[in-house]
Amino acid sequence: MDSNMSGRKGNSDTASVLSSPGLSYVGFSDLPNLIHRKSVKKGFEFTLLVVGRDGTGKTTVVNSIFHTEIVTEKQQVPLSEKTQGKVVLDPSTVELEERGVRVRLTVVHTHGYGDSLNNTSNPDPIIKYIDDQFEKYFNDESGINRRHILDTRVHCMLYFVEPYQRGLKPIDVKFLKAVGSKVNVIPLIAKADTLTKQELAVKKHELARDIEKHEIKIYQMPDGDDEDIEYKETFDSIKKCMPFAVCGSNTPIDLKGHRVLARAYPWGILDVENSEWTDCKALRTMIISQMSDLQEVTHNVHYENYRSERLMTGKSGKGDGLRGAFEDASMSAHERKLFEKEQELKRMQDQLNRMQQQIAQQTLSNLPVRDSRV
DSSP, X not given: OHHHHTTOTTOHHHHHHHTSGGGOOOSGGGHHHHHHHHHHHHOEEEEEEEESOTTSOHXXXXXXXXXXOSOOSOOOOOHHHHXXXXXXXXXXXXXXXXXXXEEEEEEEEEESTTOSSOOTTTHHHHHHHHHHHHHHHHHHHTSSOOSSOOOOOXXXXXXXXXXXXXXXXXXXXXXXXXXTTTSOEEEEESOGGGSOHHHHHHHHHHHHHHHHHTXXXXXXXXXXXXXXXXXXXXXXXXXXXXXXXXXXXXXEEEETTEEEEEEEETTEEEETTOTTTOOHHHHHHHHHHTHHHHHHHIIIIIIHHHHHHHHHHOOSTTOOSOTTTTOOTTOOHHHHHXXXXXXXXXXXXXXXXXXXXXXXXXHHHHSXXXXXXX
């Protein structure tokens, strides 16, 4: 204590008071609780993109995960649009609250994906939607009022693979490779209740093999602290289930004295959260427990990639001569930030000069005309 105080003359009384046993509490230990209360008060925003062929149970699975009918009416794509390969995106937003914690959940459903005669252009509207949300956030972030930015960026994408196909189709590979650097991808095997346990094991192996073969980027849970035994157990149990095989239900049924979401068959009742048959429970645990990490990866990785490319190329939106400004790859991040600030100040100065010129012109035009004749 003496060595720490040797260079602080005149503060010995204060230091001795702070180090007194009765006054040792400062309050730093309560910071996590303060941050938690602030986050709870603000609420959370999460956007989930659901992609797969119509009839694979996308809507039912999402409703089962969140125990809420987020989408009740399915949008039908006209046959004329299906033959043209048109995909329709249908966002639905719902406010969920559980024990005082509010989540603004947006689920973006895709209709018509993979159902047309020519599916080569199917991925285009989905990729455009993801980029449009990045562009919207980029413009809002560059605006004057940045305190209340509505985050509509896609934080996670559930990709449904048909249960009877072997591995990934060419359209699957093309699409997943295109979006792997833009969004957190979680591949799913749809309608797991139509497969036996042996068939499920084969399908999972084939899907995992193709993902590795084609070097497709999918979301990976972060490794937890070795001392966090509970997280490590959860991590290991979820890891064993990947890729997930899921099925959903909107029908609550009484099963052994408990109310569960289940599917009734002539041979019995299937609880969609029974880990012995489906991975619905593991999928929910992953999404909920990693919701914060999904948002962080979206912001720090996918959005930053888009933002860097946007500034380097000057594409779309408000690009004004930034093309080529960042062509020098050796420019550091600090230098780029300084350049951005300089460009912003320059735009503001130019705008101010134009306003002053307009005011001066209006003033001159309003002055009375004097007769120059003697």
